[in-house]
Amino acid sequence: MEIGIVGAGVAGIGTAYELRDADTEVTLLEKSRGVGGRAATRRRNGCVYDHGANYVTPDPELEEFMRGQGDTGPVEIEGPVWTFDSSGTIEPGEERERPALTYEDGITRFAKGVFSQTDATLETETRVESIGHEGDRWRVNADEREYAFDALVMTPPAPQTAALLVDADWSDSLRGELTAAIEAVPYRTILTAVLHYPFEIDRPYYALVNTDKDHEIGWLSREECKPGHVPDDESVLIVQMAPDWSLERYGEPEEAIADASAGLAASLLDDPRLETPDWTDCTRWRHALPDEGIDDGVLTRVEDRSLHFAGDWVVGEGRVAAAFENGREVGRRLRG
Numbered sequence: 001m002e003i004g005i006v007g008a009g010v011a012g013i014g015t016a017y018e019l020r021d022a023d024t025e026v027t028l029l030e031k032s033r034g035v036g037g038r039a040a041t042r043r044r045n046g047c048v049y050d051h052g053a054n055y056v057t058p059d060p061e062l063e064e065f066m067r068g069q070g071d072t073g074p075v076e077i078e079g080p081v082w083t084f085d086s087s088g089t090i091e092p093g094e095e096r097e098r099p100a101l102t103y104e105d106g107i108t109r110f111a112k113g114v115f116s117q118t119d120a121t122l123e124t125e126t127r128v129e130s131i132g133h134e135g136d137r138w139r140v141n142a143d144e145r146e147y148a149f150d151a152l153v154m155t156p157p158a159p160q161t162a163a164l165l166v167d168a169d170w171s172d173s174l175r176g177e178l179t180a181a182i183e184a185v186p187y188r189t190i191l192t193a194v195l196h197y198p199f200e201i202d203r204p205y206y207a208l209v210n211t212d213k214d215h216e217i218g219w220l221s222r223e224e225c226k227p228g229h230v231p232d233d234e235s236v237l238i239v240q241m242a243p244d245w246s247l248e249r250y251g252e253p254e255e256a257i258a259d260a261s262a263g264l265a266a267s268l269l270d271d272p273r274l275e276t277p278d279w280t281d282c283t284r285w286r287h288a289l290p291d292e293g294i295d296d297g298v299l300t301r302v303e304d305r306s307l308h309f310a311g312d313w314v315v316g317e318g319r320v321a322a323a324f325e326n327g328r329e330v331g332r333r334l335r336g
């Protein structure tokens with residue numbers, strides 16, 4: 001059986017993992033240059049930073065799985081998460097119930113490590129442009145190549161999955177209901193600014209989260225609390241801007257987004273030096289986090305068409321652990 005998986009984020013990798021050693025040929029088609037999707041890491045000037053998901057909060061079973069993955073095991077983030085409100089008042093937050101884990105070489109290591117245990121074929125820089133159904137097979141067009149699979153697993157964020165279904169060459173009584181249900185999943189947009197400083201920012205917390213959802217900044221964290229990410233005497237702030245702010249400024253140049261974020265970070269942390277980072281980076285996450293899940297009845301009903309869906313929007317939880325587990329569940333069903 002040939003199985004195609006659109007997207008090599010943690011959900012797609014989870015599906016491929018469960019299909020390892022099964023009597024299947026699995027191909028992952030991924031539009032970007034590597035695996036991990038929104039669990040993303042970049043490197044610059046000796047710094048490593050996670051500019052999408054900050055960490056994984058695994059349940060005990062997943063934690064054991066992560067710790068058993070060989071030499072490049074996860075590292076725990078030092079320091080608590082505190083809170084702030086729209087007036088900028090900072091307060092200690094609640095104790096973490098589960099450890100917050102990433103890797104010395106960044107959170108993408110998780111997907112890379114799991115992928116290395118599969119026998120799937122990975123086609124990177126391969127954007128799926130259209131899908132269709134012919135006979136018993138799913139046809140997939142990507143970068144002027146055509147693939148055919150016995151079963152197809154779609155893992156891009158709901159709006160991107162819905163767009164492929166709207167244009168699909170596939171007539172089926174469930175198609176309208178399916179597409180409408182997926183299109184209805186709301187996603188938040190987040191602009192992430194990465195701000196580097198050639199000095200330490202000494203604070204008693206790893207991160208701050210805005211609890212009343214009324215500040216321009218939604219989340220601010222210190223990447224130097226992750227072992228191996230930032231050289232001594234330097235600092236990298238990850239500033240995730242609130243969804244309304246992010247939507248308003250989405251089309252602005254990166255420098256303008258970083259400048260404005262640095263000004264807001266300086267004011268929140270009450271430190272004017274933070275207005276002028278010595279280098280910056282920026283990521284536009286159009287589909288950052290699902291605000292709700294989907295009524296999955298229709299997803300279950302289309303499975304007998306050998307069409308499957310996995311990802312954070314299927315479970316309604318924008319978390320790496322949830323997306324990965326959902327991908328694994330789909331893999332187990334396909335295997336069964």
Ligand SMILES: Cc1cc2nc3c(=O)[nH]c(=O)nc-3n(C[C@H](O)[C@H](O)[C@H](O)COP(=O)(O)OP(=O)(O)OC[C@H]3O[C@@H](n4cnc5c(N)ncnc54)[C@H](O)[C@@H]3O)c2cc1C
Pocket residue numbers: 006007008009010011012029030031032035036037038039051052053054055056057126127128129155156157160190192240285287288289310311312313317318319320321323324
């Ligand atoms: C700013 C931000 C902060 C976050 N913070 C946290 C956090 O601290 N902790 C946490 O647990 N979670 C966090 N999350 C959420 C977490 O990253 C996601 O829930 C999880 O990574 C989703 O995985 P996924 O596989 O479902 O989707 P994705 O990671 O989006 O994977 C889908 C893949 O499909 C690919 N793709 C899309 N369209 C196509 C196409 N047409 N053809 C081929 N490939 C395609 C994409 O490139 C991507 O690799 C955060 C997310 C963001 C954006």
